[in-house]
Amino acid sequence: GYTILVAKVVKVHPGRLDVVTGHAHFGVEYQAIVFKPYKNEVLPTEVSLVTEQGFWCQAGPLEIFVGIDGIPKDYIFNPTDKLYSSEDEDKLICKGSRCRIRILGMTVDADKFVGDNYSCKSYP
Incomplete structure (x- = not known):
């Protein structure tokens, strides 16, 4: 998480x-606000790139491919x-549009979480 x-x-x-x-090491206890996405969690996102294979979107620091x-x-x-x-052209997925997604899986790189295998649906 973040x-x-x-x-x-x-x-x-x-x-x-x-x-x-010569480094000094200190144990520190603290309270923090964290972001850790979980499987089946629904997140609001913003679309950053659209391709024929799907689209990339962001939920805070999380990069997600649908x-x-x-x-x-x-x-x-x-x-x-x-x-x-x-089909009736009343709903669009384009760069800058907002979409809610359900997390189905996740890949963790060395320095970041990268979403994959996500599902995009229209949530009220």
Whole structure:
């Protein structure tokens, strides 16, 4: 997960010096606001890139890819405008649009979470 904000430092334990590096190490207890997405959680996102294979979106620091199998079947890709539109064209998925997604799986890279295997649905 991600630590968004350290709200309160509860206790700082006595430090110790590393004789090899000279670094000081302190144990710290704190209260924090964190972001950790869970399987089956529904998140509001903003679309950042649309391709024929699906689209990328952001939920805070989380980068999410929604593949073509996760997009509702009544949406059609428009390669000219780089967007997905519903058959009656009243709903669009394009760069900057907002979409709620349900997390189905996740990959953790060394420095970030990358969403994959997500499902995009119309949630009220």
